[in-house]
Amino acid sequence: MQVDKGTQKQLPEGLYSKVIGYRHKVFVEHLGWELKTFGNTEQDQFDHEDTIYMVSRDEFGNVSGCARLLPTTQPYLLGDVFPQLFNGLPVPDSDDVWELSRFAAVDFHTKSTPEAGQFSSPITLMLLREVMAYAAELGAKRLVTVSPVGVERLLRKAGVHAHRAGPPMIVDGHPIFACWIELEA
Amino acid sequence: MNLKSINGPAVITDPSSLKVASDGYIRLTFEEFRRIDLVHLISGLDEDGHEQVLDAAIQTNITGYTEWVSNTMPAISIGWDWTIKITQGFGGVYIRVAEPRGNVMLVDSHGQDFGPGKSATLIETVIDEIAWQNVVKSYINHRYSG
Known part of the structure; x- marks a missing residue:
């Protein structure tokens, strides 16, 4: 698994276009999320020049996973769209708290067709660990993410210290x- | 679901004293926790694979989750996974699998954290004392009967 990381400009040429196409395939076509789309791509207001991306690719260069990292000192998905999920606490606004969003690991190119889950690929945990390590390099001590409840299973399976900030909303x-995902050693 | 039916030491929990710490946890003692009323929020069938079933080594294809909350502000949130074990003569029996998840950190009488592992183990004992299975079964039957 090869992982590229950086802003849109820092990613290898053409890779960002593949990422937003991959996100459309995972989140819109497979999961049926109602997201902003442009043709066969998915982008929103949090995809801008400062946004950090992590992209995994298989040996043939096909995108097999992705993640998006945003500092909570700038507008971010949870803070702007789902502040009620913080159980009455103010939304995080700190250099050492980053948001993880659009995390997916679905390999559309394996012979055995994966289940349509967001984290169905065997590389899921490897990509998650890469994301956590890189977020720590960026100065994060904690990540926060809005997710379906199944993510807690994944995190627990990976031995990650994670817990919810409050009750789910439907x-x-x-x-x-x-x-919350703790990045402490 | 009312957990007050479970007898415990005479510690009176004042729900208004619950606070969310900056790390997102609500901290309380085990005795305080078991006196909190939890109500069913939602349950559902898993739609993305069977990994937790494999972890539990129970042979069934029917698995799901359930979510419970307190009527306090801030709210306590606890969720856990379940599977249906088919037993001869009794039909399907709902069984909790894996540790519960939530926003609770249990503390000792000195306010020291038990840690996520021990907290989950203690919360498990409370879950396993309540009759959540009937609530979930009824909800699942209604939700997926259409």
């Missing part, structure tokens, strides 16, 4: 919640 019949 969106389209599915519970989502704000999750």
Whole structure:
């Protein structure tokens, strides 16, 4: 697994276009999330020149996973769209808290068709660890993410210290919640 | 679901004293926790694979989650996974699998954290004392009967 990381400009040429196409395939086509789309790509207001991306690719260069990192000192998804998930606390606004969003690891190019889950690929945990390590390099001590409740299983399986910030809210019949991920050693 | 039916030491929990710490946890003692009323929020079937079933080594394809909350502000949130074990003569029995998840950190009488592992183990004992299975079964039957 090869992982590229950086802003849109820092990623290898053409990779950002592949990422937003991959996100469309995962989140819109497979998971049915109602997100802002442009043709067969998915982007929102948090995809800008300072946004950090992490992209995993297989040996043939196909995107097999992605993640998006945003500092909470700038506008971010949880803070702007889901502040109620913090159980009455003010939303994080700190250099050492970063938001992880649009995290997916679905390999569309393996022979055995994966289940349609957001984290169905075997590389999921490897990519998660890469994301956590890079976030720590960027100065993060904690990550926060809005996720379906199944993410807690994944994190626990990976031995990650994570817990919810408050009760889930129900969106389209599915519970989502704000999750703290501790990056301490 | 009312946990007050479980007898415990005469510690009166004042729900208004609950606070969310800056790390997101609500801290309280085990006795305080077991006196909090939890109500069912939502349950559902898993839609993305069977990994927790494999972890639990129980042979079934029907698995799901359930979420419970307190009627306090801030709210306590506890969720856990379950599976249906088919037993002869009794139909499906709902069984909790894996540790519960939530926003609670249990503390000792000195206010020291038990840590996530021990907290989850203690919370498990409370979950396993309550009759959540009937609530979840009824909800699942209703939700997916259409």
